[in-house]
Amino acid sequence: MADTGVEGVTVVRGGTTVLRDVTLLAADGELLVVLGPSGSGKSTLLRAVAGLDEVRSGDVLIRGRRVTRVPSAERHVAMVFQSSALLPFLDVAHNLGWGLRVQHRPEAEVQQRVSGRARQLRLGRLLGRRPRELSGGERGLVGIGRALVQVPDVFLLDEPLGDLDAVQRVEVRRQIVDVVRTLGVPTLYVTHDPAEGLVIADRVALLHEGRVVQVGRPRELYERPVDVFVAGFIGDPPIGLLPARLVSAGGQAGFRVGTRTLPLWQPVPPPLLDHVGREVLLGLRPEDVHDAAAGQDPDTVALDGVVSHVEYTGRHQVVAVVVDAPPDGPGGGALGGGSPGGTLHSFYASRAVVRPGDAVRVTVDAARAHVFDPATGRALRHPPDRR
Numbered sequence: 001m002a003d004t005g006v007e008g009v010t011v012v013r014g015g016t017t018v019l020r021d022v023t024l025l026a027a028d029g030e031l032l033v034v035l036g037p038s039g040s041g042k043s044t045l046l047r048a049v050a051g052l053d054e055v056r057s058g059d060v061l062i063r064g065r066r067v068t069r070v071p072s073a074e075r076h077v078a079m080v081f082q083s084s085a086l087l088p089f090l091d092v093a094h095n096l097g098w099g100l101r102v103q104h105r106p107e108a109e110v111q112q113r114v115s116g117r118a119r120q121l122r123l124g125r126l127l128g129r130r131p132r133e134l135s136g137g138e139r140g141l142v143g144i145g146r147a148l149v150q151v152p153d154v155f156l157l158d159e160p161l162g163d164l165d166a167v168q169r170v171e172v173r174r175q176i177v178d179v180v181r182t183l184g185v186p187t188l189y190v191t192h193d194p195a196e197g198l199v200i201a202d203r204v205a206l207l208h209e210g211r212v213v214q215v216g217r218p219r220e221l222y223e224r225p226v227d228v229f230v231a232g233f234i235g236d237p238p239i240g241l242l243p244a245r246l247v248s249a250g251g252q253a254g255f256r257v258g259t260r261t262l263p264l265w266q267p268v269p270p271p272l273l274d275h276v277g278r279e280v281l282l283g284l285r286p287e288d289v290h291d292a293a294a295g296q297d298p299d300t301v302a303l304d305g306v307v308s309h310v311e312y313t314g315r316h317q318v319v320a321v322v323v324d325a326p327p328d329g330p331g332g333g334a335l336g337g338g339s340p341g342g343t344l345h346s347f348y349a350s351r352a353v354v355r356p357g358d359a360v361r362v363t364v365d366a367a368r369a370h371v372f373d374p375a376t377g378r379a380l381r382h383p384p385d386r387r
C-alpha cells in the first residue's frame with residue numbers, strides 16, 4: 001500500500017517535544033481526520049508532512065516515497081492552513097489557478113479546473129475580486145478552492161472550514177469528501193471539532209500531548225474508546241462518568257452507586273475479574289440515560305439527581321444531571337477523594353418541563369456502561385455492539 005504520513009516521527013520546537021514517535025499513515029483516497037485538544041500537535045503533524053517543520057527522527061512518507069529530506073516545494077502537497085494567505089495582488093481566479101500555473105499546467109486545463117471548482121464552491125461572482133474585497137468566509141472558500149483545483153500527492157487540510165458559516169460547512173465538507181474520493185488522493189484533515197471529524201472521516205486519529213492515543217474508524221472511537229480521555233473527547237453531549245464499586249453476589253455482578261446497585265444480569269465478565277470489590281468509573285452515553293418519567297425498561301435502575309444544565313436543541317433537550325451518589329464503603333469516591341457522584345447527560349423530550357435545580361430521576365442499564373479503571377483511565381470493558 002502506498003502510505004502517506006509520518007512513521008515514528010518526533011518533532012522538537014523551541015526545545016519542546018511537540019510530537020513523540022508518532023506513526024500515522026493514510027492510504028490512497030483515504031480521509032484521515034486528526035483530532036485533539038489545542039496544543040496536541042495536530043498542525044505540527046501536517047507541517048511535518050508538508051516539509052515546513054523539520055523532524056528530529058522518523059520518516060515522512062508520501063505515497064510510499066520517503067521524502068523526509070526532500071524540500072517542501074518538491075513534495076506535491078496541496079494545503080489549506082488556518083491562516084493560509086491568498087496572494088493579495090491577484091484576483092480570485094488567479095489565486096485559484098496559482099498552484100497549477102506554478103506546476104506549468106497547460107492554460108486550457110487551468111481555466112477549466114478553476115471554473116469548474118469555482119462553480120461548485122459558488123465563487124463565480126467573486127472571480128474578478130482581490131482578496132481584500134472578500135469577507136472572511138469568502139477568503140476561506142477561495143483557500144479551499146485553491147487546494148482542490150489541484151491533483152496533488154496529498155491534501156493537507158488544517159481547519160479548512162474555520163471561516164465558514166454553518167450551512168457552508170456542511171456543503172463544503174461534502175465537496176471535500178467527494179474530491180478526495182474521486183481523485184483518490186490521501187488526505188490528512190485537522191479539526192478541533194469531533195462532530196465534524198466523525199462525519200467525514202474514513203479513520204480518526206486522536207492526538208494528546210504529541211502522541212496518538214487511538215486511531216480507528218469513527219464508530220470504533222465512539223463505541224470502543226481505549227481510555228477515558230478518548231471517551232470524553234468523542235461524543236457530543238459528552239459521555240457521563242459515574243464512580244461506582246464493582247460487586248459480585250450470588251454469582252451475579254453489579255455496580256454499586258451510592259445505595260443503589262445496577263445489576264449486570266450476568267457473572268463478572270472476565271476483563272473485570274481483578275476489579276471485584278474495587279472502584280471503577282462507569283461511562284454512560286447520553287442515549288443510554290433516560291428520563292424515568294418517560295417510562296422504565298425492566299433492565300434499568302433509577303438514579304436520583306439534580307439538573308445542572310438544560311440545553312434546548314429543537315429536536316430534544318440535553319439535560320445534565322448531577323447524580324449525588326458517591327460509592328459507599330471504604331475509600332468511597334476515590335476519584336479525587338469524596339467525589340460527589342458524577343454527571344450524566346440525557347436527551348429529554350423537547351416538551352418535557354425540566355429546569356436547572358429540579359430533582360429528577362434517570363434510568364440506566366448497567367450493561368450499556370463502559371467501565372474504566374479510575375487509577376489509569378484505561379477502558380476495562382465496553383458494552384456489546386448495538387446491532
Ligand SMILES: Nc1ncnc2c1ncn2[C@@H]1O[C@H](COP(=O)(O)OP(=O)(O)OP(=O)(O)O)[C@@H](O)[C@H]1O
Pocket residue numbers: 013014015016018036037038039040041042043044045192
Ligand atoms: N515555534 C514553537 N516553539 C515552541 N513551541 C511551539 C512552537 N510552535 C508550536 N509550539 C507548541 O507545540 C505544541 C503543538 O502545537 P500545534 O500548533 O501543533 O498544536 P495544535 O494541536 O495544532 O493546536 P491548535 O488546535 O490550538 O491549533 C503546542 O504546545 C505549541 O505551544
